[in-house]
Amino acid sequence: MAYHLSLLAMQIANDSVVSIDYELKNDAGEVLDASAEGSPLVYLHGHRNLISGLEQVLEGKATGDSLKVRIAPADAYGEVNESLRQRVPKDRFQGVEQLEVGMQFQASTDKGPISVRIVAVEEELVTVDGNHPLAGEHLNFNVTVCDVRAAEESEIAHGHVHGKGGVEH
């Protein structure tokens, strides 16, 4: 009997370093984000570097696999929390000449500082929203796995990827 050997593709699991090409659309079909051509997103799997819904569907996949998935808000950026949307008087924004929709501020709350953005500007009042801009949205991903490798010990210790597509330290 002669062996005929073919290399088994490495499957995505905790502590895999994974490269993916992706495109993200909302339910209206608008492209919200995408990896640049020839420059995939590289991340360390199992360390909360991606939204949980996307990590779940990538688990067990291998190089060359493509998937299309619709992720509910609970597994993405959460539901909209109305209490994080508040109208505040303009005079609370000290030292800012012109208040405009989209500007971001740090707000102090009883649960610590949160990042908020202006969503409406009226005569006397400004509405700020501390929800993630994608809160309440279903996310539609087209993903192709470009590469899977085992992480180095230092990457696992740091919780992120080093080298190409990662960070310096």
Ligand code: ZN
């Ligand atoms: Zn590091």
